[in-house]
Amino acid sequence: MTKPFIKPIITPEEAADKVREGTTIMLGGFNYGGVPYTVIDALHDLGTRDIRVICVDASHCNPKVPQPVGVARLIVNRQVSSMVIAHMGLNAAAQEMFAKGEIDIELNPMGTLVERIRAGGAGLGGFLTPTGVDTAYEKNRQTVELDGKKFILERPLKADIAFIRAYMADEAGNLIYYGTGRNFNPVMATAADIVIAEVDKVVPIGEIDPNDVVTPGIFIDALVLKGGNCYAART
Amino acid sequence: MTKPFIKPIITPEEAADKVREGTTIMLGGFNYGGVPYTVIDALHDLGTRDIRVICVDASHCNPKVPQPVGVARLIVNRQVSSMVIAHMGLNAAAQEMFAKGEIDIELNPMGTLVERIRAGGAGLGGFLTPTGVDTAYEKNRQTVELDGKKFILERPLKADIAFIRAYMADEAGNLIYYGTGRNFNPVMATAADIVIAEVDKVVPIGEIDPNDVVTPGIFIDALVLKGGNCYAART
Amino acid sequence: MLPELNEKEARERIAKRIAADLEDGALVNLGIGIPQLIPNFMPKGVNIFLQTENGTIYAGPAKDPNDLRIIDAGGAPISVLPGGSFVSSDLSFAILRGGHIDATVLGALQVDREGSLANWTIPNVRTPGMGGAMDIVVGAKKVYVATRHFEKNGNSKLMKKCTLPLTGHGVVDVIVTEYCLVRNINGRMVLEEIAEGADPAELQDRTEMRMEISPDLKIMAC
Amino acid sequence: MLPELNEKEARERIAKRIAADLEDGALVNLGIGIPQLIPNFMPKGVNIFLQTENGTIYAGPAKDPNDLRIIDAGGAPISVLPGGSFVSSDLSFAILRGGHIDATVLGALQVDREGSLANWTIPNVRTPGMGGAMDIVVGAKKVYVATRHFEKNGNSKLMKKCTLPLTGHGVVDVIVTEYCLVRNINGRMVLEEIAEGADPAELQDRTEMRMEISPDLKIMAC
Numbered sequence: 059m060t061k062p063f064i065k066p067i068i069t070p071e072e073a074a075d076k077v078r079e080g081t082t083i084m085l086g087g088f089n090y091g092g093v094p095y096t097v098i099d100a101l102h103d104l105g106t107r108d109i110r111v112i113c114v115d116a117s118h119c120n121p122k123v124p125q126p127v128g129v130a131r132l133i134v135n136r137q138v139s140s141m142v143i144a145h146m147g148l149n150a151a152a153q154e155m156f157a158k159g160e161i162d163i164e165l166n167p168m169g170t171l172v173e174r175i176r177a178g179g180a181g182l183g184g185f186l187t188p189t190g191v192d193t194a195y196e197k198n199r200q201t202v203e204l205d206g207k208k209f210i211l212e213r214p215l216k217a218d219i220a221f222i223r224a225y226m227a228d229e230a231g232n233l234i235y236y237g238t239g240r241n242f243n244p245v246m247a248t249a250a251d252i253v254i255a256e257v258d259k260v261v262p263i264g265e266i267d268p269n270d271v272v273t274p275g276i277f278i279d280a281l282v283l284k285g286g287n288c289y290a291a292r293t
Numbered sequence: 294m295t296k297p298f299i300k301p302i303i304t305p306e307e308a309a310d311k312v313r314e315g316t317t318i319m320l321g322g323f324n325y326g327g328v329p330y331t332v333i334d335a336l337h338d339l340g341t342r343d344i345r346v347i348c349v350d351a352s353h354c355n356p357k358v359p360q361p362v363g364v365a366r367l368i369v370n371r372q373v374s375s376m377v378i379a380h381m382g383l384n385a386a387a388q389e390m391f392a393k394g395e396i397d398i399e400l401n402p403m404g405t406l407v408e409r410i411r412a413g414g415a416g417l418g419g420f421l422t423p424t425g426v427d428t429a430y431e432k433n434r435q436t437v438e439l440d441g442k443k444f445i446l447e448r449p450l451k452a453d454i455a456f457i458r459a460y461m462a463d464e465a466g467n468l469i470y471y472g473t474g475r476n477f478n479p480v481m482a483t484a485a486d487i488v489i490a491e492v493d494k495v496v497p498i499g500e501i502d503p504n505d506v507v508t509p510g511i512f513i514d515a516l517v518l519k520g521g522n523c524y525a526a527r528t
Numbered sequence: 529m530l531p532e533l534n535e536k537e538a539r540e541r542i543a544k545r546i547a548a549d550l551e552d553g554a555l556v557n558l559g560i561g562i563p564q565l566i567p568n569f570m571p572k573g574v575n576i577f578l579q580t581e582n583g584t585i586y587a588g589p590a591k592d593p594n595d596l597r598i599i600d601a602g603g604a605p606i607s608v609l610p611g612g613s614f615v616s617s618d619l620s621f622a623i624l625r626g627g628h629i630d631a632t633v634l635g636a637l638q639v640d641r642e643g644s645l646a647n648w649t650i651p652n653v654r655t656p657g658m659g660g661a662m663d664i665v666v667g668a669k670k671v672y673v674a675t676r677h678f679e680k681n682g683n684s685k686l687m688k689k690c691t692l693p694l695t696g697h698g699v700v701d702v703i704v705t706e707y708c709l710v711r712n713i714n715g716r717m718v719l720e721e722i723a724e725g726a727d728p729a730e731l732q733d734r735t736e737m738r739m740e741i742s743p744d745l746k747i748m749a750c
Numbered sequence: 751m752l753p754e755l756n757e758k759e760a761r762e763r764i765a766k767r768i769a770a771d772l773e774d775g776a777l778v779n780l781g782i783g784i785p786q787l788i789p790n791f792m793p794k795g796v797n798i799f800l801q802t803e804n805g806t807i808y809a810g811p812a813k814d815p816n817d818l819r820i821i822d823a824g825g826a827p828i829s830v831l832p833g834g835s836f837v838s839s840d841l842s843f844a845i846l847r848g849g850h851i852d853a854t855v856l857g858a859l860q861v862d863r864e865g866s867l868a869n870w871t872i873p874n875v876r877t878p879g880m881g882g883a884m885d886i887v888v889g890a891k892k893v894y895v896a897t898r899h900f901e902k903n904g905n906s907k908l909m910k911k912c913t914l915p916l917t918g919h920g921v922v923d924v925i926v927t928e929y930c931l932v933r934n935i936n937g938r939m940v941l942e943e944i945a946e947g948a949d950p951a952e953l954q955d956r957t958e959m960r961m962e963i964s965p966d967l968k969i970m971a972c
Contacts, residue, residue: 144880157877167883167884168839169846173843178626179628181666182408185412186420202437232613235836240805240839271615272838274612275611277628292816293818324582326598326599380659403659416889426697428695428696472597476620478616480617509837510835511801528596
């Protein structure tokens with residue numbers, strides 16, 4: 059299936075409705091920044107269960123931020139059956155569910171996580187990293203010794219759908235990012251069968267210089283305009 | 294050694310003079326584009342021998358382009374003792390020297406080559422690629438079988454010095470590229486102890502938007518302004 | 529006797545046939561030589577998008593023949609079309625190896641019954657190097673080989689098994705020569721189309737690669 | 751008796767001591783907690799540059815506390831300083847793991863005589879996750895641990911061997927607590943500086959990690 063040259067702008071509900079029970083999704087973002095809040099909200103409202111999530115962190119749900127934010131809404135709503143993440147320190151609810159065995163969480167070092175996603179998108183079979191060697195993280199993982207140095211052999215990650223967040227798209231789906239909202243988004247754009255980008259605005263072709271494009275439109279299936287969620291508004 | 298915040302602008306001769314016999318250098322560029330011609334010319338004129346080169350291709354030296362171009366000047370001048378490259382189809386002289394055993398050339402698939410350089414810069418121990426599996430390239434290389442699929446285990450590449458080429462730098466060494474002159478340059482910027490960028494111009498800090506920077510200045514040691522070589526002028 | 533074609537006719541026929549096989553909207557990487565003719569022969573209303581391995585997404589014709597800032601992998605000036613962009617080589621090869629290209633069209637020194645391709649070296653004669661071809665053949669969703677059917681000495685380039693070092697093993701999906709279109713259908717090399725005036729038995733007789741003749745064999749469009 | 755300090759005094763002393771140890775012009779990644787105080791205590795004329803693992807090169811103070819488009823790894827609004835830039839996470843971690851950061855300063859749950867650090871989980875109690883710390887400790891040229899010397903229960907956080915799951919093995923270069931500075935010199939943990947009023951013998955007595963007392967032991971600057 060070739061992807062369309064001009065990307066359709068779809069509603070958050072249409073985007074969320076592509077997720078089925080058992081679907082693996084990637085969600086862009088790092089802490090508050092670069093998160094596709096509008097699509098996540100729609101996915102929350104749709105209530106789809108047994109979603110497998112790959113993302114950086116479990117977002118916020120803690121005494122300081124008691125109303126769950128972003129993916130934490132899906133977690134607290136019991137829609138997420140498994141996660142591959144690097145951090146859940148700001149989500150007390152997720153930590154509790156993890157401790158009780160109510161959610162399957164695989165923790166990866168963050169650099170390993172982003173590299174696994176990159177490897178998935180780049181058609182690599184894996185990579186060797188010094189990260190985590192001689193720690194508990196190494197257990198049950200394959201190691202390779204080269205020239206007397208030990209590395210962990212890490213495997214690629216891919217998803218059925220990636221929901222990413224960019225600042226601006228042109229009609230051909232070329233994306234640019236703003237500030238620290240870039241984070242995992244450009245890499246996730248390469249590693250899923252379907253890639254949907256939530257953006258502040260869509261501009262005519264030509265308004266983004268071809269030299270400034272960060273994510274080429276060839277990766278993108280559809281665009282969603284960001285909504286009014288208080289976090290979407292601030293990011 | 295921390296790198297300077299404001300990057301010195303040095304002469305091509307000063308840049309070239311950092312190369313010693315036995316130094317491993319990376320040279321940016323792909324065919325005619327994104328090549329640090331001015332520094333290469335200075336290196337040619339300096340005559341330093343036994344240079345080990347990592348670059349994409351052996352440039353031009355053939356019946357259509359009889360005057361050697363770029364790195365081909367160093368090759369023909371017998372300054373290069375070894376190369377890791379992906380292509381030398383447009384350099385008849387290099388092919389002849391290779392056939393006669395006068396130069397040590399390791400050919401890598403291009404995607405493998407750029408990924409090895411990236412792995413070097415990113416602190417990885419290597420990666421697994423399907424590229425070249427079940428071909429002559431696989432011989433004498435380590436393979437790994439995962440889930441019934443065979444991969445070649447590739448190792449990182451690093452250099453003592455990278456001479457790269459960008460379109461524009463700001464005084465803090467942040468780089469942007471133009472057109473197909475980008476190619477291997479951003480990756481090489483991460484994989485050498487010393488990184489020197491040849492550029493069209495150097496602008497004050499602030500003239501490149503922090504969101505548009507492709508190569509952050511943290512990688513850069515010094516800048517060189519491009520000279521009048523006919524290829525430098527056209528790229 | 530197989531119909532005689534001059535070099536230009538043969539090359540154009542191959543390019544034209546592949547052009548007609550490409551899907552509308554496909555993102556395509558073209559090798560040097562015959563593949564570069566394909567954009568001239570796209571059917572009306574069918575568009576393809578070109579990626580160049582040196583970093584152009586949506587390549588178009590050159591605007592200034594002296595400007596080498598935007599070139600194709602062969603070094604020829606090109607342009608970027610509206611909606612296109614430029615990427616670094618690590619991303620370009622992530623695109624190529626990672627399955628993000630719909631199709632590639634490459635030339636061949638040899639291609640064989642196992643779907644293997646040799647096009648990067650003739651040991652002791654000429655070693656241009658593999659360039660990006662090894663990555664492209666493992667990564668593109670569909671690999672076309674565009675090649676003259678015979679060597680100058682009359683030997684078929686469609687072999688039982690390549691004797692030259694491979695670019696990729698079992699990677700070729702479609703072979704198009706001036707005389708036929710052969711499709712790799714789950715490892716079976718099926719002769720689906722034959723040039724007008726060519727006899728299947730004679731073509732097979734002069735072709736080292738054993739081809740399975742499609743029960744639905746057609747005359748090749750050209 | 752070791753001199754008593756309140757929380758604020760202890761944390762600031764640690765931050766100040768590390769600030770004085772950092773090289774002028776260094777590119778530094780700071781963890782959450784005590785390390786974040788360091789920029790306030792840089793000696794006059796000495797500048798460091800901050801990288802945040804979520805993608806800021808040259809981070810500075812926030813301009814608008816409501817704008818979450820530029821934040822640090824902890825989610826707090828920041829800004830980018832002139833000459834800085836933003837990078838994606840793959841490049842950010844290439845920078846961190848690839849040896850391009852001059853120094854990192856991290857908090858600790860435990861740190862031990864082998865230079866190992868534990869700071870990402872207390873099994874069955876709290877598992878925030880390792881975030882980027884495991885990559886940072888293997889990649890930064892110099893790893894500082896900024897930590898209170900004792901747990902609330904009086905146990906020393908400087909251990910013979912960490913009992914909690916490690917963040918990195920043999921990665922720590924310098925440990926700074928409110929009572930001392932310990933430098934890892936080729937695998938030997940050397941007590942180089944001690945807080946004014948603290949007795950080396952008593953400090954060692956209350957510290958599980960065996961420290962080699964420098965013949966040149968100094969009073970810790972604070």
